Amino acid sequence: MRLYIIKIGGNVIDNEQALQKFLSEYASLNAPKILIHGGGKVATDISAGLGIEAKMVEGRRITDAETLKIVTMVYGGLINKRVVASLQKHTCNAIGLTGADANIVKASKRPVKNGIDYGFVGDVESVQAPVLMNLLQAGLSPVIAPLSHDGQGNMLNINADTMASVTAVALSKLAEVHLVYCFELKGVLENFEDKNSVIADITPDKYQELKEKGIISKGMIPKLDNSFDAIASGVASVRICHADDLIALVNKEEKVGTTLRK
């Protein structure tokens, strides 16, 4: 079975018009599919509204107990259900999940490192691929929020890119998995000033070269590291493309965005 795992980031989530366009196109993809969504700015806005200040340590956000509540509400509730209700409108039988639901993704709280406690942030321990496969075979399309649980009753915050790649790796034992990161650019760019300078293919060797030359920017590195790990672990392909290019990529099998290869 050819299975698409598609990750959509915060930029699209934050733009209602772009989100609705994306979801109507996602619904029309003619393949079994799983959607992983990021968080967007809503959580920050609601935190601010409630007077909860974002805690930062060395430029990284700390998920304290109050922030965990907010992300559980916003990612697991508001965004996840908005996406599900929209997909249902487009007759895509979506089912919204977090890692805690049906225990699909279990994690452990990230250990304190160099004196930094990131709080309720999880490192993924296991993914129940057969449960997801059963849902897919029942004609359902899972929509997964970037949240997990520790098996001890606590929810944990998970990076959405990581959620996408661990899910893809686990399912690659049972299906031919194509992982697609949709974002606001046409792909990985040769020149950030030229939004059309998409690098069509990147191999691990070329990735090293691009990093050494400083062509691949800091923000892309975790996404690409995750992607090459996924490929090394059995995922058939990883693409990075614009959210607008999804139908071209999946239904028309056009060569769009950046393809990462072995």
Next chain:
Amino acid sequence: MRLYIIKIGGNVIDNEQALQKFLSEYASLNAPKILIHGGGKVATDISAGLGIEAKMVEGRRITDAETLKIVTMVYGGLINKRVVASLQKHTCNAIGLTGADANIVKASKRPVKNGIDYGFVGDVESVQAPVLMNLLQAGLSPVIAPLSHDGQGNMLNINADTMASVTAVALSKLAEVHLVYCFELKGVLENFEDKNSVIADITPDKYQELKEKGIISKGMIPKLDNSFDAIASGVASVRICHADDLIALVNKEEKVGTTLRK
């Protein structure tokens, strides 16, 4: 198949200790089960924190667009996932759902009546009992938040008692369904001042009599109306009991709470 549908109300949700005790007992019930949870005060607290005032018309809360966001976050995210994570801790393989997920409960926006627009409040149109049955047969325990969708992309607020009864009725076509309303009292009381004056059994005739005598209080009437409708529509039994009495009722089959009969 003997199936329990258990509704837990706001009073238990609001008390962390009572909730955890209830969930550990719920997890240990030795029967297939579905949990329907209410909202509790958290939504009101968060609305107040965000400066959103509860809109009331003739003593009834209006679900305007802002309130809908809050209940989607709190019921569908915070409470639902807290319950799921706790049940997972107790090795009950819970899966949290709203009516939008897998389209299990579809509703339509309540029409304006006598000039009152209740806003995003739903009247249930359909329940996909086979989907719930498939989840149960896969060893999963659905945990359902009192939210639905209209098939047009909008979430809708649903009364949790109603959610429990419509789900019970739909599943009664496929299983022997026992509906249990858990709350903070031992059952329907003969004398509200005496918390032990539980009325063991109520038939429709007795219900009329109790209403005429003013013994059944205003707040209980919608719950009991729902319950008798459910029984008339095929639900095997409806019990109203204290959250603490669940194990006695299900695992020990003791005679606790109030039983509603044909």
